[in-house]
Amino acid sequence: MIASEPTVVRGLRAAEAAPRRRRANLWVGLSYVLLTVGALAMVFPFLWMLLSSFKPYREILSFQILPERFTLANYVEVVTGTAFPQWFLNSLIVAVGTTASVLFFCALVGYVLATLKFPYKNLIFILILSTLMVPTEMLVIPWFVMSAEYGWVNTYWGLMFPGLIPGFGVFLMRQFFQTLPRDLFDAGRIDGVSEFGLFWRIGLPLVGPGLAALGIFAFIGNWNAYLWPLIVGQRPEMRTIPVGISNFSGEAATQWNLIMSASSLAIVPVLIIFLIFQKQIIEGVVLTGVKG
Amino acid sequence: MTSTQPERRRRSLSLAHREALWAYIFLAIPIVFYGFIRFWPALQSFYLSLFTWHIDPAQRTFVGLGYYRELLENPVFHQALRNTFQYAVITVPASMALGLGIALMLQAVARGRSAFRAIYFAPYITPAVAVAWVWGWMYNYNYGIINTLLIEWYVFLERFGLERLAIDPQRFLTDPNLALFSVAVVVIWQQLGFQVVIFLAGLQGIPRIYYEAARIDGATPWDLFRHVTLPLLNPVIVFSVVITTINALQLFDQIVNINFTDQGGPLNRTLSIALYMYQEAFGRARLGYAAAVTVVLFAIILVVTLIQLRLTQRRVEY
Numbered sequence: 001m002i003a004s005e006p007t008v009v010r011g012l013r014a015a016e017a018a019p020r021r022r023r024a025n026l027w028v029g030l031s032y033v034l035l036t037v038g039a040l041a042m043v044f045p046f047l048w049m050l051l052s053s054f055k056p057y058r059e060i061l062s063f064q065i066l067p068e069r070f071t072l073a074n075y076v077e078v079v080t081g082t083a084f085p086q087w088f089l090n091s092l093i094v095a096v097g098t099t100a101s102v103l104f105f106c107a108l109v110g111y112v113l114a115t116l117k118f119p120y121k122n123l124i125f126i127l128i129l130s131t132l133m134v135p136t137e138m139l140v141i142p143w144f145v146m147s148a149e150y151g152w153v154n155t156y157w158g159l160m161f162p163g164l165i166p167g168f169g170v171f172l173m174r175q176f177f178q179t180l181p182r183d184l185f186d187a188g189r190i191d192g193v194s195e196f197g198l199f200w201r202i203g204l205p206l207v208g209p210g211l212a213a214l215g216i217f218a219f220i221g222n223w224n225a226y227l228w229p230l231i232v233g234q235r236p237e238m239r240t241i242p243v244g245i246s247n248f249s250g251e252a253a254t255q256w257n258l259i260m261s262a263s264s265l266a267i268v269p270v271l272i273i274f275l276i277f278q279k280q281i282i283e284g285v286v287l288t289g290v291k292g
Numbered sequence: 293m294t295s296t297q298p299e300r301r302r303r304s305l306s307l308a309h310r311e312a313l314w315a316y317i318f319l320a321i322p323i324v325f326y327g328f329i330r331f332w333p334a335l336q337s338f339y340l341s342l343f344t345w346h347i348d349p350a351q352r353t354f355v356g357l358g359y360y361r362e363l364l365e366n367p368v369f370h371q372a373l374r375n376t377f378q379y380a381v382i383t384v385p386a387s388m389a390l391g392l393g394i395a396l397m398l399q400a401v402a403r404g405r406s407a408f409r410a411i412y413f414a415p416y417i418t419p420a421v422a423v424a425w426v427w428g429w430m431y432n433y434n435y436g437i438i439n440t441l442l443i444e445w446y447v448f449l450e451r452f453g454l455e456r457l458a459i460d461p462q463r464f465l466t467d468p469n470l471a472l473f474s475v476a477v478v479v480i481w482q483q484l485g486f487q488v489v490i491f492l493a494g495l496q497g498i499p500r501i502y503y504e505a506a507r508i509d510g511a512t513p514w515d516l517f518r519h520v521t522l523p524l525l526n527p528v529i530v531f532s533v534v535i536t537t538i539n540a541l542q543l544f545d546q547i548v549n550i551n552f553t554d555q556g557g558p559l560n561r562t563l564s565i566a567l568y569m570y571q572e573a574f575g576r577a578r579l580g581y582a583a584a585v586t587v588v589l590f591a592i593i594l595v596v597t598l599i600q601l602r603l604t605q606r607r608v609e610y
Contacts, residue, residue: 023513031397038394039411042481046414048437049426061435109322118312124319131330135542135593137566138586141340141579142333148347165325195314224419226545227566231574242421246549256429263422270418278410281417285486286493 046267052260060257074261084262086237087244094159094229094240095222102218103211105165110173111199115185125174131167136227144231154238159229163222169214172287176210177203213284216277220270241266341584345577352580359584369585371560372568375472379564380540382476383483388532390480391487392525396517398488399495409492413485420482424549427478431464431550438464465551468561475562478546483536494528495521534600541593542566565589 052060053074055067078084112118113125143162144153152158180203188202204211226242233239239247245262274281341359343352363369394412398405415423430437439461446458464474502520511519544566548555556563556571565585573582 028400028402031400035394035397035401035408039408042411042415042484045423045426045430045481048430049422052429065437105322105325108318112315112318116311116315116318117308118315121315124323127331128326131326131334133590133594133597134330134334135538135586135589137542137544137569138337138590139330139333141569141573141583141586142336143329144573145336145340145579146333161329164329165322167330170322195311196318199318220417224417224421226419226421226548227570231570242419242545245425246421246552256432256435259425260429263425266422267418271414274414274417275410278406282409282413282489285413285416285489 046271049260049263049267052257053264055257057255057257074257075265078258078261078265082244082248082258082262083236083239084241084244084265087239087241088265090156090159090233090238091223091240091242093156095219097156098160098163098222099215099218101160101164102166102169103215106169106214107173107204107207107211108199109165109170110175111177111203113170114174114177115180115182115198115203128167128170132171136162140228140231143228147232153232154235158232159238159240162228163218163225166218169218172214172284173207173210175287176207180206209280209283212277212280213287216273216281217284220273220281223270337583337586337590340580341587343580345579345581355580359581360588362581363584363588368560368563369568372556372563372565375561375563376541376543376565378472379476379479379543380537382473383479383540384533384536386476387480387483387487387536388529391484391532392491394484394488395491395495396521398492409488412488415482416485418482420545421549423482424478424546427481428465428550428552431474433461433463433466436464438462465562466554466558468558471551471558471562475546475550478550479540479543482546483539486536487532490528490532491525494525498524530601534597537596537600538593541589541596544570565592 051065051067054070054072056069056071056073059068109128113121139162147153147158152161184202185198188198193202224242225240226246229240229243230246233243236247241262245259245266248259248262342356343354346352398408401408429435433439442459442461446455449455449458462470465471498521502524503516506516506520543564547562547564547567548570551557551562556567566589569582569585569589572578572585
């Protein structure tokens with residue numbers, strides 16, 4: 001009798017906790033179901049794009065979900081029959097070139113603002129931050145006027161110059177450099193390290209995660225950029241991928257299968273980068289809220 | 293002894309000078325960049341909006357605030373303004389509510405959290421131009437998968453005599469009453485992952501002990517959400533509202549490409565301020581007028597941001 005008492009108490013407690021646990025389990029189960037449904041909705045457009053890109057032209061206009069026979073003809077057509085390889089190369093040059101500049105200059109300015117003492121430091125920082133309030137739309141017209149005047153239209157420099165030192169990158173790198181102790185640089189200074197060496201050899205290796213996030217954002221942002229490349233890269237051989245795709249309908253007379261192949265070729269590299277650098281990208285978004 | 297003191301002071305002074313000198317050497321190129329590529333063009337937008345456009349500056353005529361007066365009266369601009377606000381009013385709350393809901397569910401599940409998060413986030417970083425073409429294809433009236441599925445659904449229901457429950461195929465992008473909403477869905481689809489990621493980070497930053505304390509006091513799950521989760525998420529909500537509203541007010545890529553043969557159409561029902569600016573500047577070579585449009589857009593973004601920061605920060609205090 002006495003021995004059974006704890007069991008009774010335990011049973012009572014369990015009875016009390018059971019509804020709550022059941023409710024919690026229900027919530028977890030429901031979450032899985034809803035998350036899966038949502039995930040299908042998120043994935044479906046990608047899947048549909050890929051499926052359509054493997055269908056022959058005649059099949060794409062039939063009401064069939066899976067391609068009857070897979071064909072790579074659309075991809076062959078996009079790569080050999082259009083300027084797509086040139087657009088791909090242009091996008092790569094612009095994205096890599098801009099990213100290199102972003103990494104170097106944003107880190108340098110971030111370092112200077114975070115660790116050096118000099119007059120008007122706060123003013124300069126506030127001025128750089130204030131550029132974040134100005135929408136790109138407001139700048140493209142003067143940029144275009146400027147580019148026309150200096151012959152930058154239809155050049156790589158013309159495509160790249162607006163994004164060389166973005167304000168959000170300066171802000172991000174300043175945050176990272178501020179976490180480093182100032183003594184570190186004073187010690188280096190006493191050891192006779194040059195001022196540039198303090199930045200390049202002591203500071204920079206310690207802000208790797210910041211550089212990784214910034215570099216990925218700069219690359220993706222420039223890879224995806226549309227408004228400015230549309231304005232400044234008008235000649236067919238100076239188009240980037242997004243501009244090329246949007247001019248595609250004219251060239252291909254809405255051959256949807258070709259457009260879907262070209263879109264796949266534009267999206268897949270970004271998805272691969274995302275899968276590799278998922279952690280850095282998501283941390284970077286949380287930190288800055290910017291996509292490039 | 294007495295001579296070393298001023299000497300040291302001079303030396304430290306010169307050290308400070310040296311540091312400042314190096315700072316400005318490092319900042320030389322960035323200062324030129326910001327002055328020439330960011331500040332000067334921003335000021336120039338105001339200036340250009342006061343003149344008719346001509347390549348040769350000598351041939352531009354001063355119109356003063358004439359273009360701003362035109363903006364007050366131009367019905368197409370008003371339509372673009374209304375549409376842009378509608379995009380913001382639809383996409384911001386919808387993507388935030390869905391994003392918060394998904395983040396809460398992700399917190400509940402133990403397995404597959406990062407896989408789900410990756411799936412929801414992927415559209416956010418894919419090129420908006422390609423995304424718009426894919427959705428344009430899915431929305432296609434004759435061949436789009438959505439209408440195909442609606443027809444299949446009808447056929448399925450017909451077998452049971454339930455045709456009343458079917459939905460007719462829709463002209464998603466050519467029906468003036470539906471087009472803006474169809475575009476908004478694409479924007480929400482693309483924006484959702486951003487909301488999920490920052491809300492999840494926000495939720496993970498709330499100490500569990502608050503929930504346990506409240507639960508001991510007999511709080512229901514709704515109480516927990518209303519009085520613990522929401523107030524503590526406030527900074528994240530502010531951050532998200534500001535950023536997604538600014539993005540919504542600048543919509544361009546999707547609108548141009550989803551309805552490529554009738555950009556901004558049907559009947560200007562999907563036209564945004566950014567697209568209107570682009571059409572006036574580069575379609576009609578009215579750069580002065582388009583500059584005035586961008587000045588107005590700038591003012592709107594500034595005011596909306598300041599109002600939102602004011603309103604949402606006040607709630608933090610209690």
